[in-house]
Each structure stands twice: as structure tokens, then as C-alpha cells.
Amino acid sequence: MSSYTDAKREAGAAIRASSPTQEIRFPRLFHPDEIREMPRLKFAEGAESGVFISRERDGSRYFSQGICFHEPDMADLTWQATSWDEAFLCISGKLHVIVVDRDGKELNFHMEAGDHFWGPAGYKYTLRATGVETLNYWTTGPAQPTGWRYTGDDGSYSDLLIGMRKVAQPQS
Template sequence: MIVPDEIDKMPRLQFNTGIETNIFLSRERDDARYFRHGYCYGEPDHLPYRWDQKDFDETHFVLKGKIHLVVEDAAGRSIVLEAVEGEHIYLPAGYEYTLEATGVAYTFFWTSGPSPKVGVADAADYSRELRALRISETGGL
């Protein structure tokens, strides 16, 4: 069980200027084998964040504000997805996604799966922070 106060205290990983996440369910901290959960926080004027989602599905549930995603397939075709508070977007694997600023601050809950076997390998320092939380909270289990 994790409560909002604990989530707020989790370390944050910056994706780009004005946009960051905290991963509160992970392989590192919780030994989660199949998915990760986190909150993403965006400032009204954040810089774009682009990722290639080759091998995992993801969902975004908007808790506050509005999100704007540009989705591009392998052939270079793109569409725009937008969601506001209370709306949910499913983002399947196999596309490139760009989260762009909307002029409105937002927070959304995201989940992704399956989790890579190596965890948050592309952010080694952040991964170490999560592992340290596991050790301190569980006494090394």
C-alpha cells in the first residue's frame, strides 16, 4: 500500500525542462515484475518530451490539467491525442510519442508494462535512488 504523501516524497526523474516523473511502483523499489506506476508532472510551458515505445504499453489517466500527445507510427504518420482531468489514454507499443506543453500545468497517473527486466536502466542514478528506498524501507529485503 502506498499513500499520496509517500508518492509526493518519492524522488523525481526529469524528462526535460519542466516535465518530470516519480515512479512509485518499480522493479527496483518493489520488485514489480510486470509493470511500473508513476505520476508525471508538467509545467504549462515545459519542453517537449519524446520517447520510442518499442516494447511496452502505457496508460495515462489525467488527474489535473490537460495533456497533448503527438503519436507517430513507423511510416511517419502522426495524430494528436488530448485528454483532460478524468480522461484516460491508452498508448500501445510500437509508436513514438511526444508529450507537448498545453499552456496548462498537469499531473497524470501512468502505468506501463511489461517492465523491462533491467528496470529503469536508462536512468542509472534514479534507479539507484529507488533501490536505496527499498533497502531503507524494508530493512534490506
């Protein structure tokens, strides 16, 4: 191995060693049951998410992830994406996504299980009922410095996530 590569590795190790330990930031595996049992954040009547990766609970710096559970007759779930980009994968069921740009132009996307949607900031989005129970796996980024506290959703959910923090346990 070259001395250049060794020097880079040593520099990287020094940087990692100098970083403050954050006991809530550690790699871990999430099982489907754990995700399904997460407390839910209600976005609209019949549309609730279990946020299983967040700044509050996991110290996530760059994104949040969750699963949104959509009832067949859910109320419209509408938001103006201003502070983050969002992507979601239709795990099961169907999603109807309505996108409106700043000039009022509307686009409709109809997703089936397995379809993936990219929703950049700067648009108004609506998820509309499809008559089918649906699971939607989503990611938002960047994570807001205050987490979910000031997103316009239930601020107490942020406290709930903080209360669910886990401390890293030594792995064998």
C-alpha cells in the same frame, strides 16, 4: 466443497509455499503525500516523474507506475515506445499527446482531467505543453528485467529506487 476444489487450493498453497520469500514484495498502501514526495526522474525540462512502483524499489515483475508532473511551459517529452506499453490518466490539467506511426502518420489527442490514454509499443509519442500545470498518472508494462537502469533516462535513478526499498513488516 468438492474434493477437486480442495485439491486445487492445496496445490495453490504448495506453489505459494515453494516460492522464495522476497522481502521487498508485499502489499502496501501509497498515500498521496508519499507519492508527491518521491524523488523525481526528469524526462524533459518541466516534466518529471515520481516512480512509486518499480522493479528496483518494489520487486514489481509486470509494470511500473508513477505520477508525471508537467509544468505549463514544459519542453516536448518525446520517446519511442519499443519495449513496453503505456497507459496514462490525466489527473488534473490537460495533456496534448502526439502519436506518430512507422509510416509518419501523426495523430493528436487532447486530454482533459479524467481522460485515459492507451499507448501501445511501436509508436513514437510526444507530450507537448498545454499552458496548464498537469498531473499524469501512468503505468508501463512489462517491467524491464533491469528496471529503469537502461531506458535511456538517468541510470542513477535506478540506484536511488533500490536505496528506497522497504522491508516487509508484520501486519496486525
